Amino acid sequence: MKATKLVGATALALLSATAAVSAQQCNAAGTVATGGSASAGGTSASSVGTAGVCQTDDGTTLSIGSGGSAASDDGKAMSKTHVNGNDDKLKAQTNAQAVDKGTFSKSRTKTSTDGQALQSTTRTMSHVPGQKPVKSTTDQKIILPQQ
Incomplete structure (x- = not known):
């Protein structure tokens, strides 16, 4: 029986430009999310990211989350997540990535919001030596509409 190596990482951040107040309806709100996975041979990798914004009369609340995992039957696997936040911006x-000799799978997700726009992009790729790489x-x- 083979032991599969599995690695995972997740991160979540919340930034609020106002003090805690009772729930209000958002004047403008939005969410984005992307994710993807790749596999080849005995390797696999996946990642996902999401962000949300709620604009009220009292300020703007931002949230972001990202995570991923990778696995390999006989090779190496790694997954890492990094989140940055300052003022009114969040990025994750x-x-x-999983590698077994020349066969590999990888997935990368970048997600960001600045309170006015939200964006998330996921790129995946898998490759077996001698074959064309599969990319997505x-x-x-x-x-968001101007207030």
């Missing part, structure tokens, strides 16, 4: 990036890109972007 997840990279996941998923992109989603939303621009």
